[in-house]
Amino acid sequence: MTPTTGKDMELICPAGTPPALRVAVDAGAHAVYCGFQDETNARNFPGLNFSRSDMAAAVDYAHQHGTKVFIAINTFPRAGAATLWHRAVDDAAALSVDAVILADIGLLAYAAGHYPDLRLHLSVQAAAANPEAIRFYVDAFGVKRVVLPRVLSVAEIADINGAISCETEVFVFGGLCVMAEGRCSLSSYVTGQSPNMHGVCSPASHVGYHESKGDLVTRLGNFTINRIPAGQPAAYPTLCKGAFRANNVSGQIFEDAVSLDASTLIPALCRAGVKALKIEGRQRSRAYTKAVVTQFRAALHAMASGAEIPHSVLAQVSEGQSATCGAYLKTWR
Amino acid sequence: MQSTTLTLGPVLFNWPVDRWRDFYFRIADEAPVDHVCVGEVVCSKRQVFFADILPNVIERLERAGKEVLLSSLALPTLKREARHGAELVNGRHMVEVNDVSLLPAVAGRPHAIGPFVNVYNEGTLGFLASRGARLVALPPELPRSSIEAIATGTPDVTIEVWAFGRTPLAISARCYHARVHGHSKDSCQFVCDQDADGMAVETLDNEPFLVVNGVQTLSYAFCNLLREANDLVDIGVSSLRLSPHMYDMVAIAHLFRDVLDGRRDADEAFLRSRDVCPSAAYSNGFFHRSAGALYI
């Protein structure tokens, strides 16, 4: 791939609801990604997502404003019930969306076979973390862009871009999976529901909060997964951000309550050949979408005009109110 | 109908090389398993430890009539790791693919798909089968209904289900063993060798919960589908996978073989398995569409 310049880097923004989509479009998103109101997408949360008519109106609004729409159909179809996922692909194609974001090999084969003109993006849930895996999806299904899993350093991303023929998209802000996405069953081990099968991680229906001795105690299923002292920032009730004990060490064994903010790495990611920057957070509010999209549009603008990337002021919307560059810096490992 | 086979999965943990070798030698001599997977799946840094004796182990297993499969890494990201994968494919043994990156290299010849590749439905299985997959180990979180729908759809592929051992739940770029011991991944000092069945992770209420094995996270509970074994056969599963632990795996393999062959009652075998693994907590929740940690 030829190196990308800041000017043609795309900002890919989340929309959990139609108003959030309009906010993202108005704030300058180059593309918005969203999902249907069922388990075909990985943010199958109560009160979120788009009905078929919501989606049609949303695509109209976005296209009128020159913004692309990607539909995430990025869970793994349930055996014996793949029709629900096939219908999602059919409907996305009928709506003339700009791309569908898929993870499952069988669903990619379906989409490539039935809709040769439909642009396919590989979801982060497919966890394609090396050139050979990416080439497989490109050669087998004609995938045009891969969303890279959040396990790679910037140098590794540059190497990958040098060895593949499709575009790459990377996460620059928001919730951070510490495990390779699409290959994690921690949630279903405790709740019976998983990101891969149900589009949920640590579902709210299995979460309980209570106060105990001044601590905020988080229960997931039958287990206590966190205990946050008064005054300390809280985290999502996901297992990987919980506090546990191992080898006589107590604390966040897997990951601290932080979220990703790679805004300072945008120039490096650009030099590494990345085509698109993705913001996590379809489960978040309009206020979040507006703040984050605005900040990152300003960062891209600054980079294109040779100015310094503005200092991020997004800590207040971040999990645990603190940010990390995650695996992009090798020290994270 | 061909009888249900048993597969011994690869050793997932960092065992001293002597123990590793002796384990496989005993499996070769005594365990009624049909397929044996060897090779490092979790961390490529461990590969050097047993590289020298691997040919001996393979030879001993083959002499005992076992079909040997070479398991690939679950999360290769380095060039060195990609090269290692290519070497596996170029050998004379069937490869168990644990990452999509090896699919192009094995296309068109018989191969196995390991439990770290996401095969959640008959569409994916059909695609993989058309490219030469002969033995497919399903993701451990699949419930019975999904296993049945997949297994009945493709008769010419051997469908394998995770039937015994701590269940792999997640894999990461970050090494949690190193993190807990205060080391970086690059200078980890191989602290994962201190925990032959994984490092226990407890909740703050002192409840055992998970185990850590380097970059991998597994269940604390041992999956045990002895009592489900005959039902699995009924719904079209033709291979059961046993994952190595420090307990007597030969005895575990005999229990499964006996149940499958009708020589031993499943409930009785399950009780017996408690004696074989006295301190193991058992689970079967995933199979029963429930929380994986539960025993239903």
Add this chain to the structure above:
Amino acid sequence: MFTLSFRHDFRVPDFVSSALRPLPLLPLEIFLQQLASSIVARHPDILERIGRTDRLRFGIDPSDVPFAVEIELHHSVVGLRVLRSFDERLLHARITGTLAALIGLVDGEADGDALFFSREIVVTGDIAAVLALRNAVDAAEIKLLSEALALVRLWISQPGKLLRGLLADEPRRGYATDNERTQP
């Protein structure tokens, strides 16, 4: 310019809170009930998005004023009561935070997850119901101030509306009486 413009750290001063304490709750209850009903009438998609047909009772507890609000949703009916304190056992879920934070959530000026991370709101009970409510309210694009002003204008132009509320025949009858209530 990039921050959330919303003043989430505003607290009603104690002297104001103390001054409010002796006031009767009924007029406020009538006002809020009619406000809630008109919001739901104008934004039927809220209940659709919540997507629950079971009876849901939320306790909304502004920590800096001397009253709390109980909201009950059942099919398309919204019932509301203003109370000095809750009977926790009758609630499915409870949301506690400053009045400013709670209004910010309704108005779309605040981010619920951010307020949760900073411990400015605390949620207990049926978290899925809270999440559904929050997402549905955020999607409804409610302008609380203009909704409230519209109601005040209605009261001025049609005093009978207010009077009927005072006579207590209005939609809060959608609410089960105390002894009919079932435990969540």
